[in-house]
Amino acid sequence: MSKAEVMLSIRTVDSTGDMVLVVPYDLETDVSDEPSEPPDAAPFSKTDPNDDPSKPETRYILVSSKILSTASPVFQVMLDGRFREGVQLSDAKTSPDKEPFRLSLPDDDFAAMLLLCQVLHFKVSDIAARPNSDLLLALASVCDKYQCTQTLKYCGALWVRNWLLYLDLLSQPPIEDICRLLIFSYVADLPYEFCEVAWRLLLHHKGPLAGEQTQAVQLIDHPLLYQDVGSYLDRKRFRFCEAFHRAITGPWTTWKWVSLSSGCYRARDVIGRYTEALRKSGIVPYEVDLRDHRLGFLLRAASGLPYLAVKDCTNRYNCDCSGDKKESLTMNLNVLSMNIPKQKGWFGCLDCLKRGEMSSKDRKCRLEHGDISSLSP
Incomplete structure (x- = not known):
C-alpha cells in the first residue's frame, strides 16, 4: 500500500493517480456488488468518531484526473484551471509533498462512481460480469450527469447481454430488474440491448405497460428518460392485442x-x-x-x-x-x-x-x- 493510501485510506483505482474523489457512502442504500465490509475497505470506510452516526460514511477513490477529464467534458471544464478545483489540482501536482487533491462529490453514489472509474481506467478484473440492476441504474445516472454515457457502449452492452441470459433462465423475471435494464440501455444508447430488454418487458409484463395497473412503475416520469417510454411501448403492445x-x-x-x-x-x-x-x-x-x-x-x-x-x-x-x-x-x-x-x-x-x-x-x-x-x- 502506497504512502498516499495509508494517509488517506482510499480505494485505489489508479495507484499513480493525482486526485481523490470524496464520495458519501450509505450502507443502507449501497447498490454495489461487494460485501458490506470488504477486507481492504476497513481502513478507508471509517469516519471520525465525532461524526454524526446518522450521516453517511465518507469514502475515497484515487484516480487519474487526466483520464476523467478525457472521458467527461464536465470534469474537463471543472479541472482545466478555470475553476477553483482546477487551481487546487494544479497546486497539488506542483507540490510533491502535498497529498493528492481531494474533489468532493457530495451528491454522487459511491458504488456507481467507483464502477465508472474502474471502467474509465480499464480495471476490468475488478468489474463484475453482471453488476446488479440497481448499480447499473445508478451508473447510468452518474454517466448522464457527467456527460460520459458513450463510455458505456461496450461494457454496458456486455452487462445487459449477460443479464438477458440470466433473465431467460427465469420463468418470471422481476419486472423491476427489466425496467432498470431498459433505462440503462436507453441512457447508454444501446439499440440492440434496448430492443431485447423491451421485448422481455412485453413478454413478462401482465396487462398494459402504462396506466394505473402497470407494474413498470419505474418508467413513469423517470428523470433519465426524455420520452414517455412506457406509454410508447404500450401503444405498440396494443397493436399486438388488436391482432390477437x-x-x-x-x-x-x-x-x-x-x-x-x-x-x-x-x-x-x-x-x-x-x-x-x-x-x-x-x-x-x-x-x-x-x-x-x-x-x-x-x-x-x-x-x-x-x-x-x-x-x-x-x-x-x-x-x-x-x-x-x-x-x-x-x-x-x-x-x-x-x-x-x-x-x-x-x-x-x-x-x-x-x-x-x-x-x-x-x-x-x-x-x-x-x-x-x-x-x-
Whole structure:
C-alpha cells in the first residue's frame, strides 16, 4: 500500500493517480456488488468518531484526473484551471509533498462512481460480469450527469447481454430488474440491448405497460428518460392485442358458416371444439387490452393450439357444409404466434423512440426492422 493510501485510506483505482474523489457512502442504500465490509475497505470506510452516526460514511477513490477529464467534458471544464478545483489540482501536482487533491462529490453514489472509474481506467478484473440492476441504474445516472454515457457502449452492452441470459433462465423475471435494464440501455444508447430488454418487458409484463395497473412503475416520469417510454411501448403492445383479438374472434364473427343454421352439426361441432380449446389453453376469457394476460403466455398458448377444422360430411346428399371453410380455426392464432416475435425490432427500436417513426421511414434506424403491416396472416 502506497504512502498516499495509508494517509488517506482510499480505494485505489489508479495507484499513480493525482486526485481523490470524496464520495458519501450509505450502507443502507449501497447498490454495489461487494460485501458490506470488504477486507481492504476497513481502513478507508471509517469516519471520525465525532461524526454524526446518522450521516453517511465518507469514502475515497484515487484516480487519474487526466483520464476523467478525457472521458467527461464536465470534469474537463471543472479541472482545466478555470475553476477553483482546477487551481487546487494544479497546486497539488506542483507540490510533491502535498497529498493528492481531494474533489468532493457530495451528491454522487459511491458504488456507481467507483464502477465508472474502474471502467474509465480499464480495471476490468475488478468489474463484475453482471453488476446488479440497481448499480447499473445508478451508473447510468452518474454517466448522464457527467456527460460520459458513450463510455458505456461496450461494457454496458456486455452487462445487459449477460443479464438477458440470466433473465431467460427465469420463468418470471422481476419486472423491476427489466425496467432498470431498459433505462440503462436507453441512457447508454444501446439499440440492440434496448430492443431485447423491451421485448422481455412485453413478454413478462401482465396487462398494459402504462396506466394505473402497470407494474413498470419505474418508467413513469423517470428523470433519465426524455420520452414517455412506457406509454410508447404500450401503444405498440396494443397493436399486438388488436391482432390477437381479430385472430381469436375471427371464426366466430367473420367466417361465413353456411351450415350453421342448417341441419348439419359439423359447423356447430368445430366451433364448440374451438371455443373449448381456447378455454383450456387459458386464452379466453380475455379483455381486448389483454389486461389479465402476459403476451409471452399467449404466444406459447396460441402456438400449441390443435388443428381444428370441419369434419368431412358423410351425408350422401349435397349438404350445406360443403360451402364452409375447410381451414383450421386455429390457423390465424398459430400464424400470429410466429409473426409477432418477428416484430421485435419494430416494437423495441430505440431510434424510432428517440427520433420518431420518421427514423424508420428514412431508413436511419441502426436496428433493421419491418413494418407492423406484415403482422396479420
